[in-house]
Amino acid sequence: EAGVTQFPSHSVIEKGQTVTLRCDPISGHDNLYWYRRVMGKEIKFLLHFVKESKQDESGMPNNRFLAERTGGTYSTLKVQPAELEDSGVYFCASSQDSDFSYEQYFGPGTRLTVT
Amino acid sequence: GQSLEQPSEVTAVEGAIVQINCTYQTSGFYGLSWYQQHDGGAPTFLSYNALDGLEETGRFSSFLSRSDSYGYLLLQELQMKDSASYFCAVRGGSQGNLIFGKGTKLSVKP
Numbered sequence: 328e329a330g331v332t333q334f335p336s337h338s339v340i341e342k343g344q345t346v347t348l349r350c351d352p353i354s355g356h357d358n359l360y361w362y363r364r365v366m367g368k369e370i371k372f373l374l375h376f377v378k379e380s381k382q383d384e385s386g387m388p389n390n391r392f393l394a395e396r397t398g399g400t401y402s403t404l405k406v407q408p409a410e411l412e413d414s415g416v417y418f419c420a421s422s423q424d425s426d427f428s429y430e431q432y433f434g435p436g437t438r439l440t441v442t
Numbered sequence: 443g444q445s446l447e448q449p450s451e452v453t454a455v456e457g458a459i460v461q462i463n464c465t466y467q468t469s470g471f472y473g474l475s476w477y478q479q480h481d482g483g484a485p486t487f488l489s490y491n492a493l494d495g496l497e498e499t500g501r502f503s504s505f506l507s508r509s510d511s512y513g514y515l516l517l518q519e520l521q522m523k524d525s526a527s528y529f530c531a532v533r534g535g536s537q538g539n540l541i542f543g544k545g546t547k548l549s550v551k552p
Binding site for chain 1: 472473475477482483484485486487490492529531533534535538539540541542543544545
């Protein structure tokens with residue numbers, strides 16, 4: 328069974344540019360989460376999808392961040408326009424059932440650097 | 443709000459036992475999870491405690507005391523490959539996101 332995959336693994340962009348991160352969850356997992364870890368700080372929740380619907384987006388920092396999950400499969404997270412403080416590692420995670428959300432399967436992350 | 447506290451760094455030698463503590467403050471409690479993350483890798487689920495007591499999985503054990511809002515991860519027979527960051531986490535709701543501590547960096551020395 329393939330794990331959670333994320334693309335790209337690294338992205339370096341200039342302030343003001345746009346970047347789109349992609350996450351492919353484990354097949355059959357209805358729950359998809361986005362997290363971010365800024366250097367030296369904890370992993371912080373951004374948002375949660377159940378299938379194609381946004382269940383909770385309370386962690387999204389501002390309206391420069393837009394997440395979608397087309398057809399309840401893969402998800403994209405777009406940052407437009409990027410700011411310096413957006414730099415960090417963006418993780419995607421999935422879980423099969425909401426009741427088991429204590430066990431989430433994480434992807435390897437996308438390291439975003441905004442210069 | 444919700445917060446978790448854990449030591450930032452721990453150092454131990456191969457073959458030893460190490461305990462990583464975690465205290466939490468939550469508005470609602472839905473269990474305590476532990477994750478391992480090697481440098482540059484993905485966080486990987488280790489264990490989960492919903493009820494008080496000890497859960498054992500091989501060399502790793504996790505303990506929870508809900509009355510003390512406290513838990514720990516116990517790693518036995520340490521190996522070099524156990525060098526990693528360890529995160530405790532609680533759920534934001536019964537079916538929701540994880541809220542992580544800042545992580546404990548474990549260094550295992552020969």
